[in-house]
Amino acid sequence: MDILKQKFLDKATQLKKELRTLSKEHGDQVVDSVKLSQVTGGMRGIKSMLWETSVLDAYEGIRFRGYSIPQLQELLPKKREGGREPLPEGLFWLMLTGEVPTQEEVEWLCNEWEKRATVPQSTYDVLDALSEDTHPMTQFIIGITSMHKESMFFKKYTEGMAKSEYAEATYEDAMDMIARLPRLAAYIYRKVYHNGDHIAPDESLDWAGNYAHMLGVEGEDFKSLMRLYLTIHADHEGGNASAHTAHLINTTLADVYLSYAGGMASLAGPLHGLANQEVIKWIFNLTEKLGTTKPTKDQIAQYVRDTLASGQVIPGYGHAVLRQPDPRFTAQKVFAEKYIQDSDYVNIVWKLFEVVPDILGGLGKVKNPWPNVDAHSGAILVHYGLTEYTYYTVMFGVSRALGVMAATCWSRALGLPLERPKSVNSDWLKEQVKNAQ
Numbered sequence: 001m002d003i004l005k006q007k008f009l010d011k012a013t014q015l016k017k018e019l020r021t022l023s024k025e026h027g028d029q030v031v032d033s034v035k036l037s038q039v040t041g042g043m044r045g046i047k048s049m050l051w052e053t054s055v056l057d058a059y060e061g062i063r064f065r066g067y068s069i070p071q072l073q074e075l076l077p078k079k080r081e082g083g084r085e086p087l088p089e090g091l092f093w094l095m096l097t098g099e100v101p102t103q104e105e106v107e108w109l110c111n112e113w114e115k116r117a118t119v120p121q122s123t124y125d126v127l128d129a130l131s132e133d134t135h136p137m138t139q140f141i142i143g144i145t146s147m148h149k150e151s152m153f154f155k156k157y158t159e160g161m162a163k164s165e166y167a168e169a170t171y172e173d174a175m176d177m178i179a180r181l182p183r184l185a186a187y188i189y190r191k192v193y194h195n196g197d198h199i200a201p202d203e204s205l206d207w208a209g210n211y212a213h214m215l216g217v218e219g220e221d222f223k224s225l226m227r228l229y230l231t232i233h234a235d236h237e238g239g240n241a242s243a244h245t246a247h248l249i250n251t252t253l254a255d256v257y258l259s260y261a262g263g264m265a266s267l268a269g270p271l272h273g274l275a276n277q278e279v280i281k282w283i284f285n286l287t288e289k290l291g292t293t294k295p296t297k298d299q300i301a302q303y304v305r306d307t308l309a310s311g312q313v314i315p316g317y318g319h320a321v322l323r324q325p326d327p328r329f330t331a332q333k334v335f336a337e338k339y340i341q342d343s344d345y346v347n348i349v350w351k352l353f354e355v356v357p358d359i360l361g362g363l364g365k366v367k368n369p370w371p372n373v374d375a376h377s378g379a380i381l382v383h384y385g386l387t388e389y390t391y392y393t394v395m396f397g398v399s400r401a402l403g404v405m406a407a408t409c410w411s412r413a414l415g416l417p418l419e420r421p422k423s424v425n426s427d428w429l430k431e432q433v434k435n436a437q
């Protein structure tokens with residue numbers, strides 16, 4: 001058995017025992033109560049699922065197994081010789097085992113994913129059959145779904161698999177799928193925007209570095225960006241729409257290809273991951289409308305007000321949980337300050353940061369007027385020449401697999417049951433209010 005699987009299964013067996021005892025001895029303990037406004041308001045804040053890999057705090061932002069993004073940048077192994085940002089392989093190891101990996105462990109994982117990275121030809125054939133105007137996220141979802149036939153979990157389940165084997169089969173599928181995503185995603189990019197002129201993988205590179213290479217953007221700075229990008233987008237606890245969708249589907253014992261494809265359908269919504277394309281599209285529109293890529297703060301403020309007056313949201317701002325600037329926004333800002341000199345689009349993002357919070361705050365209804373992860377990413381990608389913004393959410397989707405797959409392995413190892421919350425109708429709600437009065 002491989003070293004990562006062994007470590008994960010040992011830890012999961014132990015936690016499964018502890019949770020069983022906790023449930024048996026304290027199962028009736030009330031841990032949270034629910035308000036009527038949470039039932040009608042998108043279930044904000046209701047504590048109702050287990051998610052081991054990360055926890056989101058409204059003010060501190062995301063912590064992966066207890067570590068903040070700056071801590072990860074300090075602690076996780078980097079590429080030997082000049083690596084500047086953490087290798088996402090290390091974050092996956094951390095999320096799956098709860099332990100910061102050594103350099104050797106990360107290099108083992110990097111090689112392991114390289115061995116598993118071959119995408120079946122039938123998946124490429126399916127993508128080639130799609131019409132040219134199929135959105136890249138739709139292609140990504142179809143590509144992932146098409147690999148369902150490769151699932152070890154599905155095959156073993158069909159043959160009659162014992163529950164005790166679920167975690168191992170899920171781990172194998174998760175490792176295979178993560179390994180393949182950069183190739184699948186790069187294939188979509190080159191097919192849609194570069195006439196199918198594909199770039200062969202470089203097996204000497206790491207998971208993120210190779211993805212950067214296959215996209216066709218060369219240079220160490222872009223590879224560093226991809227390592228950072230794929231690290232910071234990896235997980236945002238379990239309640240966000242894409243993670244939660246994937247989790248819900250997986251609890252039916254659908255395999256990871258089906259459940260992750262479902263999660264990606266959620267990510268493709270403009271209030272969630274698609275916001276990264278919406279932000280840059282909106283900024284391009286701003287420069288076009290004003291006829292300059294160097295707008296003043298006053299011009300930007302007017303553009304923001306016009307957007308709101310037309311009944312639209314300001315993309316890249318606001319969050320269902322966060323109540324401070326998103327540390328993932330800050331990490332990208334710090335990267336841009338270090339490596340990017342004078343980019344007009346990055347400068348616009350920074351000016352927006354100076355004007356938008358006051359305007360949104362002034363509306364009196366927006367709970368979080370601060371930028372989220374999607375406010376910054378597009379401008380940096382444009383700087384490196386990756387201007388095709390309808391592709392951006394696919395990059396987010398490659399990263400999100402790290403957290404969702406690690407969490408899915410835990411769900412299967414802990415034997416979390418089919419998810420099935422209770423819905424109510426409006427009569428029941430009115431009845432509760434009447435009874436309370």
Ligand code: HAX
Pocket residue numbers: 270271272273274275312313314315316317318319320321360365366367368372373374
């Ligand atoms: N611009 C304008 N209005 C906004 C707003 C924004 N950026 N953010 C929130 N509001 C509005 C809401 O639309 C809502 O208005 P109504 O009462 O008229 O319906 C009101 O303020 C209260 O909303 P909220 O409680 O502050 O925010 P929610 O938890 O309901 O929604 C969203 C969170 C992220 C969906 C929201 O802030 C939004 O639409 N932001 C813009 C889209 C975006 O950037 N999405 C990406 C989020 C991060 C992510 O998932 N990335 O993948």
